[in-house]
Every structure is written in structure tokens, then in C-alpha cells.
Amino acid sequence: MPFEDYEDTIKKCLRCSLCKWIPQIQIKSQKYASICPSIDYYNYHTYSGGGKIILALSIYLNRLEPSEDLADIVYKCSTCGGCAISCKYLNKLEPLEIIYELRELLVEKGIGPMPKQKLYAEYAMEKHNPYNEPPEQRMDWVSEDIKISKNAKIAYFVGCTSSYRRKEIAKATAKILNKAGVEFQLLGSDEWCCGSPLLRTGMKKEALELMNHNLDLIESLGIEEVVFSCAGCYSTFKAHYPRYRKYNFKVTHTSELFNRLIDEGKLKLKENLKIKVTYHDPCHLGRDSEPYPEWNGKMVEVMPLISIPVPPKPLRRGTNGTYEPPRNVLKKIPGIDFVEMERIKEYSYCCGAGGGVKAQYPDFALFAAKNRIDEAESTGAESLISACPFCATNLKDAIDDSGSKLKFYDLSELLLKSLEDKEE
Template identity: 40%
Template sequence: MALEDLRATVTRCSRCSYCKWIPFAHVKSWRFAKGCPSIEYNKFQSYSASGRLCASLSLLEERSSYFDEGLVDIVFKCMLDGCCDVACKINRYDFEPVEVMRQMRFKMIDNGCYPPQDMPLIDHLKKEDNMMMAAKADRANWAEGLGVKDLTEEKAEVVFHVGCRFSFDEELWRVPRTVVDLLNKAGVDFGILGKDENCCGGRVCDMGYRGEFIKYAENNIDAWKNAGVKTVVTGCSDCYHAFKRLYPEEMEFNFEVVHITEYIERLINEGKLKFTKEVPMTITYHDPCHLGRRGEAHVPWKGEQKKVRGHVLVWEPRRPRYNGAQGVYETPRNVLKSIPGVKLVEMERNREYAWCCGAGAGVRERYPDFSEWTAGERIEEAKASGAEAIVSACPHCERNFMDAVAEKNESLKVFDILDLVREAI
């Protein structure tokens, strides 16, 4: 699929603006009705999904150029969080707005038109295999003293893929360390790739550097094959999305992918994990985009669009519909609800229409002000829900919230689900 192949889509946009809002059915207030951080912050039409579709047609018709000054921000100043995609597809069964925006990015990158601030990040990634500007040699420091099996030397059916953020963000090390503890307690035979673990490539793909992503996907699959891995467990939603959706889309992929919250729910259901302590706290859960609406599993499909009854557009054979319905929403909530003392309240925008944390698709690195503003909006919404803490299931969301809370001097606490699980055991 290339942007040229999406010409029909970008010609059929109804320009209705549904992509700028949460699904209208779910609007509960004036304050939290908006769904797209990109247009809310950047204002002009070209910063919405619809605007990017229109701009794509402008590019395809050579009315404007990939090299025009200003186009870089239009294309990349967006988290690809996909709320637009959900809202659009409520009515449009033939549309893929996020796919158009991804292809636009690939095309811009192919032309060498990207935010200049990417340069050190991407060059570093190529050298050190991580997105955190850190040294590859330090990747396993978080696991020091834990005695986790090293899958570069031993074998195990389960690999715990830690991800760049959890590996290098010291303040968050408590989370992967808890995962190790839990998996050990539950008697799971698992291991990590340690220093040789690679970036999943998911974020860099969303940033537009699909070429880099392919390299990492190939490397990771090889490493898992060599270690006899059958199941990949991760605590990072970006990694989850990469493994669950992007890898099988691009190459042969025969691994079970499980987010740690799914694994924990499984352990609870099997009676291998019991909560004994009370955690008295009112919390709200933030759905990470890549675990929720964008975390739908890839389903192989080959077919084409055809028309019936004159011009009614249908896919033949039936095409998998990625409209947010199959995201992981209830599992993390089930885990939270099973912790004694926890009172879960919802923010106005939740599940498939949650507001993004602001970190995704490289925005945190490329446009820190926009990223922080987006997180700040979510913090306001969490406060309005009456919660004392915002809990998520992705280190990128958590880091962005932690920074926004500190910047705004807020008292709202930021946790990973694992933090509460640890307290309850």
C-alpha cells in the first residue's frame, strides 16, 4: 500500500469533521468533546485527519509539493493516536484515515522531508538500538540482581520484552522488576534478551521510518526463534501494538503476543495470583492508544473493493474492520477492579475514544510543547473524574503524565497497573 493506492479514499472524504471530535454519541460536556489533539493545538484544518486526506490529494495532484515549507509539521505534528479513525469509521465502512496518515509519513521520509530534530534520535537508534538516546550496554541494568534467564544463552517459551522506555527510564524500573517478580511467583518459565534486546520498532514506524522498523522486526523475530520463544509478554503498549499489529502485517509471524495486563488477568483467573492487601484509592484508568483502539490484532486479508447495487462500496471477501471495537479495554479494568479497595472511576473520554497522552508517534521527542499540552489536557480530565491517581498500562503514557503533573505542580498521582498489583500482593 502506498499513498498513490489510497487515491480513492482521499477523494471520498466527506470533510464532515467527525474526525475532530469523539464519537458524538459519547459527548458528555463542552469541555471534553474534542477527540483530536493535533487540530486542537495546531488549529488549521490541515492538522485534522480530514485535512491530511485533503492535503494528500493535493500532493497526489501535484497542487502542492512534499518539499513545501510547513508540510513537515502538518504531517508529523500528530500522535497517530487514532481517535479520528474510530470517529470516522462509525459512519464510513470503507475508510482508513490512520493508514493514509501513515503512508503520508512514509512518503515524506522517502523524500527526506522530516523534522530535523529527528536526526540525532534516528542516528542514535541505528547505533544503539534504542529510542532513549542511551547506551545499548546499559539496557539490562534494570534487571540487575534479579537473576532473570538470559535468552541469548538459554531457552524459554516465554520472553518478557521490556521495551526501550522501561529499560532506560530508572524511575519506571519498578514496573519491569515487578513483572519479573510476578512471573517468578506464578512459576512461569521465562527469560529476557537483556543487553541484546532490540527496540520493537513500532514507534519509529509510526514516526514514518518504516525502513528502520523492518530491520528491528526481522532482528527480534530471529532472536525469539533462536531462543525457542512461543509467547511474547510486554508491559509496553507501543511494543504490544508493534508485535500484535505491525509485525504480522509485514512478515511471517507465529508468536502469541500478550500484554502484561492480559497475562495477569490470566494468572488471576487460574488462581495463581491472589490479592491479599487493600489498596484504598480512587483511580481512573487511561487507555493507551496502542493497547486500546490501535491494539487490535492483525487479521490476514486479501481482497478488493467492489460495488454492488450501482455504487455501494463493499470489500470482497469480508475485510477485517479495525474500528476500535476489538481493542484491549476491559482486561486492565478487570485487573484493577479485582484489587481490594480500588475504586475505579471513568474519565469522560475512555476506551475507543480516549484522549491521547501526547507521547505517541515521536511527538514527545519532536514537539515537546505539544506533547506536554496534550498530557495536560488529560490530567485536567482525570482531575474532573474525581480520581486521586491516573493509572495506565504503558510507560510512554506514564512518563508523559509524570512530566505534565510535575510541570503543572499537580497532586495527581501517576501509576502503572503493576504498581497497584504489587501493593495488593
Template identity: 60%
Template sequence: MMDDEEYKHLIRRCIRCSICKWIPQLQIKSKKYATICPAIDMYNFHPYSGGGKIILALALEMEKIKPSEELRDIVYKCTECGGCDVSCKFLNNLEPLEIIIKLREKLVDLGYGPMPKQQQYIDSVKKNNNPYNEPHENRLNWLPEDINIDPNAQVLYFVGCTSSYRRKEMAIAACRVLNAAGVPFNILDNEEYCCGSPVFRTGDINTFKDFMNKNVDAIEAKNIKKVVFSCAGCYDTFKVHYPLYRNYNFEVKHSVEFFNELIENGKLLLTKKVPLTVTYHDPCHLGRNAEPYKEWKGKVVNLMPLISIHVPPKPKRCGTDGVYESPRELLKKIPELKFIEMERIKEYSYCCGAGAGVKSAFPEFALHTAKNRIQEAEDTGAQVITSSCPFCSTNLQDAIHESDSLLKYYDINELLMMAIGITDEKLKEFLGEVA
């Protein structure tokens, strides 16, 4: 993360090149899918881009502009997908995403953030331990009776608020796969709280730290060795952001990593054919944003106006160390499943549009972005788009519905269920349609 000194330095270094609006040139495969910034694709005006938000940050710092609701709206019309960050680092090595996160914190301090709709879910997180205004005691209502939970297990499945209350099929699928592999696992029950991601991404760091401490304390009290997530947002929060404020003594894995290992070790047998053509959407929080920060202690040395260097050199966080291979390997191991890639993948993936409070505050922006991604998936000729994040699931399914698309969406663990032979009614119906 960026301290105040570096923030003030970097916001002076943007050279207005606009590279942050596009995926890096060598990665571009077509004009249609050359862009990376959902905010620019929707609003098509420079201040909405990563570089444009840096100019706003500088203008605010230099008191050329005052904080206002108009400024707040522009800064919060951003999914914090990090696409601009990856592109900028190819040439300029600024950190637009870190600057946007810091700018939001500053707006919160100035009383101009977050958006009113986002404040509602932050209030709900504080009151109910989840952003959906649902009673905390109903957190486990999704759990079918026939799923085996082991209170003494050293593996913990962290469900997350969205799968607990809104995308229950994802929680059920993850647990069914764990049971099928014979992995003893526990869940936190009412001691699981929001991971804090929704409040972190809107700039409320103190509330974020409270939730981090509640979760880590609860997990460490149970002598857990490994925590498994099926939510990319929870995973990224534990893996990348908790260690910035607190160390913990357990390993974290997304289910795509853990289940791919179980298949490789022969513990999870994929015996059923799944004859579908499937494309995979990389969630930003499992992909580029899941790359951990590398420690750097040094200083910025100004060589001449606009030219400065980090001494010693600061490691670049370019998104290359995100989780990309596990989901692809896993899909390729499913018998008769044909895997096909979209144009923008891995660290150059296009966002689903739901992140950083955009789905609640600017639903039309979220949908516009998801429709763009669904079009890209349709252009591959796939029958199914899959992913590994409940936010992507909701938003991409909304876009499929709104665009009258014939594409189907399944969570990657639902496809695994099919390959194991645990086929629920919804999947059976679809398999019948495509047979």
C-alpha cells in the same frame, strides 16, 4: 495496511464533515470532553485534523502543493493516536490513520521527513539499538540482583527500550509480579533490540523491518512460547505490525492480560488492601491501535463520483478489539481499590500526547495533550491515574508536574505490587499520605 491504489482512492473520498475531530456523538458525555484529536485541540486549524491531513495528501498527489517543511510540520504534528480513524468509520469508513502513516512514508521518500529531532533518535536506534543514545551493553542495568531469571523458560519478558533506560520501575514491577506468581521467565539480555516502533511511526519502514527481524530471530532461537510486554508500544508493534511483514511462532500478551489470567487461575494472590481511588488511561497502542488488521482481498468499485464500494466488503478496523477489559478487571480485583472511569475511554479514549515522535519533536504539543488528559482524570475525583505504557507514564507524569496536580501516577503493575505486598519506598510513602 493500505496499498498505493487504495490510498489514491481514499484520499479522494473525504467529505470534509469534520466528524474526525470529535468522539462519535452517541459517546459524548460532556462538551468539555467531546473532542478526540489532540492536534486540533492544540492547533485549531483544519489541516491538522485527520480529514485535513487527507486533503493535504490529495493536494500533494495532484501536485497542487509541493512538499515543504511547512507541510512536513503539519503532517508530523500528529500522535497517530487513531482517534480520527475510529470516529470517521462511524459514518464514512475512510481510514485517516492509515492515510497519515502512508503520507509520512511518502514525505520520507521525498526527503521531507521525519522531523530533525526524530531523525536523531532513528540514528540512535540504528547505532545503539535504542532511541535514547544509550549504550546497548547497558540495556540490563535496571535489573535488580534478586529477580529470578530462568534461561530455559518458555515465557519471555520483552522489556523494551523505554522501560530499560527511562522507566526502569515498570520493568522491575513486571518482573517482581512474575516472580511473585512463580512464573519462570527469561529475558533477551543484549539480544533484545528496539522493537522498531519509533522508526515505523516516523515512516522509515526499511529500518523497521531490520529490527523486526533481529528480535524475531532472537526469540525464535530460544524456543519461546509466549512473549509478555509491559510496554503498549512494543506489544502493538509485535501484535499488529510484525505480522504484516513476517509471521512468527510465539504468542504475544500484554502484562495486563497475562497477569489478569494469573489472578483468575489463582496463581497470583492479591492479599493486601490498596485503599485508593484509581482511574485508568487506555494507551492508544493497547486500545484501539492494538486491534489486528483483518485480511481483505478485493477491489474498490466506483459507482458514481465520490461514491464507491469495496467488493467484497472490507472488514472495519474500529478499535473495538483492543485490550480494554483485562486492565479494568485486574484493577477491580485489587482489595479495597475503588475504580472510577474517565469520560473518554476504550476506543474513544483521549491520547496521552506522547506518541509517533511528538514528545521529542513537539514537546509543547505533547504536554498540552497530557494536561488535557490529566484534567479529565482529576475531574473524576481519583487520587491515582494508572496506565500500562511507559510513554503514557512519562508524559502524564510530566503533565502532573507542570499542572501542580495532586494526582499520583502509578504503572498498573506497581499497583499490583502493592496488592501482592511488595511495596517499595515510593509507594509506602504515598500510602502513608492517603491513609
């Protein structure tokens, strides 16, 4: 049985529903108080973080058997981790980890993942991308005006979505690096899916196979720093890989690199833009990019019924996510009027695409993204900025579907506009 690691905590869910909301003291309106797209869409308590903990305990106590009905509920979650942030404001429960454990159990039992997730996993293993695209076309986005430095110590890990679906993000990223004089190499067709979609749908074994290939490759090339424009790849490398295998190179998200390059004077920003923008924190760049803390202590009973971890056990609460670099970039671009949404940073609302949802439950993914678009519009912004190609796809779908006048830009696209000589 899984859940042993969480035995103590899964018995302590209070069913308080804090997991359904952003931290209570952060609530600024009725409309944008929720943190969980799943409970927002499906309504039954079962779909909340706490609901999933109850199901895990039921399985643990042999009250419930893994089933297709269980899978359909457990996979209707974007694994955004918002529930865990709100829960851990005061408690120590790990609803997100429980959801991952439930998915691994379902895979182990041959019930999970869901059909479309299974298909993209097969593609990821065969073609090394979940889109079933030819590996040799992974670099088709590279135009002649982009300079690649074959033996550079920095590698740009493009990711499957930017390589095949959101090529504009890859192009903008490469052009910005060129303008800053940053030499980088690409891994080309040897770059494999980072494994994020598999890891988050319970296919850990397969995901680790992809991880090992990528780490072997990067280490064999003597690369010192890997740059990511994809939040999903970034969090997978930064937070998840080290749980299974350590590595020695540095991982950097483009928002961090861009911010650094601006501060170093390597990017000359022009006042090309006069727009009001707001920023959507991708879950994987924000709370999910926080590394899993290591702890090798023990529980010590300090008073009857009260045991505390000694030394103190750090909790993964989203505290160390990547929040400021993208904001700093936006604030430094001349002519940009940056405004915040109500749900930001560690308690940002998910776009709804992750955890295999976009593939298997597109209606749910679109619902969550529309909710976020509505919030972005409420700020009065003309453009919505983010820093993840998968968020980009889903948010753009929601803009199109809802008829919103919002424009969407990846951070790299917006930054590139401010570096070019022409006005928008």
C-alpha cells in the same frame, strides 16, 4: 506515489469534522468531546485527520509538493488514531493510514523525519535504543531479588523505555511474574528497539530491519510467548509486524497476563490499598493493538454508483483493542475504587507522547497530557493508572508541570503494591 491503496477513499472526505470528536453519541460534556490533540492544540483544520486527507489528495493531484512546511504539519500528530475511529463509525476513510503514508513520502523525499526524530532513529539503529544508551546496560534494572529463567519458553520483551527510563515498570513486572511463579527469560542486550518510533515517523525501511532482528532472535530461541509491559512494543509486534512478516509465537500484554494469573489464583491480592483510581487507555494497547484485517476480495457494483466489497471487508476500527484486561485487574484489586473517565477504550484521548511528538514537540505533548490529567481529576480519582511506560513519562510530566495532586502508577506498580506484605 503512495496513496494508490487509498485512492477511492481520499477523494471522499466530506470535511464533516467527525474526525475531530469522539463518536457523536458518546459525547457527555463539552469539555471532553474532542478526540484529536493535534487540532486541539494547533486549531487550523489542516491539523485534523480530515485536514491531512485533504493534503494527501492535493499531493496526489499534484497541487501540492512535499515540503518542510508540510512536514512540520504532518509530524505534529501523535498518530493516536482517534480520528480514524470516529471517521469509521459511518465512513470508510483511513486518516491514520494516510498520515503514515504522508510520513513515508516525506522520508522518501529526504524531508522527514524531523530533526530529533531523525536523531533517535540513528540511535535506534546504532545502539538499538532511541535513547543513545549503551546496549550492555539494557538489563541494569534487574536487581538481585529478580529471578530470570534462562531457557524459559516465555520471554519478557522489556522495551527501551522501561529498560532505561521507567525501570520501575520493568522491576514491578518481573517481580509480579516471580510471585506468580511464571518462568521467563530476558533478551538482554540482544533485545533491540521494536521499531515503533521509526515506523510511526515514516522510517519503515529501518523499522523493518529492527523487526527482522527481533523476530529472528525470538524464533531462534524457541520462545513460545512474548510478554510486553510496553503498549508501544506490544502493538508493534501484534498489529504491525504481521503486515510485513508472520511469526508463530504468542504475544501478550502484561495486563492480559496479570488478569489471567489472578483468575488462575497464582497471584494472591491483599487489601493493601484504599484508593480511588481511574484508567488511561494507551492508544497502542487500545485501538492500535487491533491487528490489521486481511482481505483479498474485490469491489462489486451492486447498483449503479454503489460498489461493495465482496466478501465484506473488515475495517480496523479499534473494536478488538485490549480494553478489558487492565480494567479487570483494577476491579479485582481489593480496596480499589475504580471510576471511568468520559473518553475511554476505542475513543480514549491520547496522552500526546506518541508518533515522535514527545521528542520533537514537547510543548504539544505536554498540552495533550495536561488535558488528560484534567479529565482524570474530574472523576475525583486520587490516582491515574495506565499500562504504557511512554504514557507514564508524559503523564507524569504533566502532573508535575500542572501541580496536580494526582499520583500516577503503571498497572504493574499498583498490582505489586497489592501483592506485598506491607500497607501503602
